[in-house]
Amino acid sequence: MLEAHKLTKLFGPIAAVHGVSLKLEPGNVMALVGASGSGKSTLLSMLAGLTDADEGEVRLNGERVPGPSEVLVPGHADIRLVHQEYQLMPNVSVRENITYALRFFEKSYREFRVDELLKLCRLTEVQDRLPRQVSGGEKQRTAIARAIADKPAILLLDEPFSHLDLPNRLIFRDLLVDLVRHENTACLLVTHDTSDALSTANSLGILRDGRLVQFGSPKEVYRRPATAYAARMTGPVNILKAKHLPTLGLSGVDNPEALLCLRPEQIQLDDTGLQGTIRALFFKGSHYEIDVELSRYVCLRMLSTRDDLQVGQLIGVKIAGESIWKLQR
Incomplete structure (x- = not known):
């Protein structure tokens, strides 16, 4: 188990990370979502023992992980950080990239483990190609296979889906969950894409300005966001002030300036409901x-699978009062 306690990192007067605490458990994936500059990469670097914390500490199975100023070679033998640029050796094959991580093991085990990883990461057919001869998804899977080759306790992923096209994203998301369970590794990934986090993680945190502003299960954070920022970071959302509730046929709250959120899927088409005019339609493949x-x-904004709707059309919508969630400022 990896545990971070009140990690803080300052760059001058600015706190890139401020008082972040978290725990990673074997066999589970934790995701942290935040906008650019929210401190995601700095936090990963501290967790990996590659950046000194100004305050707080990181412990792996109860033992403190030293920062780079305390050791000759920065990092920890049981913690792997995979950067979004892959950092593969360009002039050796996919297989040799993975084998290099096992160079201190006996040859028989090394060959067995590499064959196992090639199969697990679906790289057997491209094992003899150079990194520049394979796809972005295959490069990412090679980087992951190399990172987990000697079975580290902790896997840290920095924007693992950022360079992948949609088919490879879907493949890699499924693969990541399978790998973490198969290897019983504790995994933390940081991303700005909520759909990746919601679909892969057992727990989800929201980072803003270096602070962990909300944490819980993906379902809890999505359905009950604490703030407007958390609501927007976890997917499409309608945010309105309480004074507009009468427009929705609902009673108001004590503070007319209070912010409320309503997810698009919680609004239903209903001919007997509130009347409104369609101002825009966006085709998303499975829905509009x-x-x-x-x-x-x-x-x-709402969702529908109907194909008979058009801009300018008058429609009825229905909103359940319990679907609306009050946000903190």
Whole structure:
């Protein structure tokens, strides 16, 4: 288990990471989501023992992980950080890249383990190619296979999906979950893409300005975001002030300036419901995202699979009061 306690990193007067605490458990994936500059990469570097923390500490199975100023070679033998640039050796094959991580093991085990990893990471057919001869998804899988070759306790991934096209993203997401379970590794990934985090993680945290502003299961964070920032970082959302609730046919709250959120999938088409006008349609393949104007001040985004809708059409929508969640400022 990896445990971070109140990690803080300052760059001048600016706190890139401020008081972050978390725990990673074997066989589980934790995801941290945040905008650019929220401190994701700096946090990973401290967890890997590659950057000194100004305050706080990192412990692996109860023992403190030293920072780079305390050791000759920065890093920890049981913690692997995989950068989004892959950092593969360009002039040797995929197989040799993975084998290099096992260079201190006996030949028989080394060959067995590399064959196992090639199969697990679906790289057998490209094992003799150079990194420049394989796809982005295959490069990412090679980097992961190399990182877990000697069975580290902790796997840290920096934006692992950022360079992948949609088919490779889907393949890699499934593969990552399988690998973590198969190897019983504790995995932390940071990303700015919520769909990747929601679909792979057992737990999800929201980072803002170096602070962990919300943490819980993906379902909890998505359905009950604490702030408008957390709501927006976890997917499409309608955010409106409480004073506009009467437009939705609902009673208001004590503070008319309070912020409320409503997910698009919680709004249903209903001919007997509130009347609104379709202002925009966005085809998403499996469904449409629809902007519906209910008044001069209220325009909501909703989802539908209907193909008979068009811009300018008058439609009815229904919103359940319990679907609306009050946010913190």
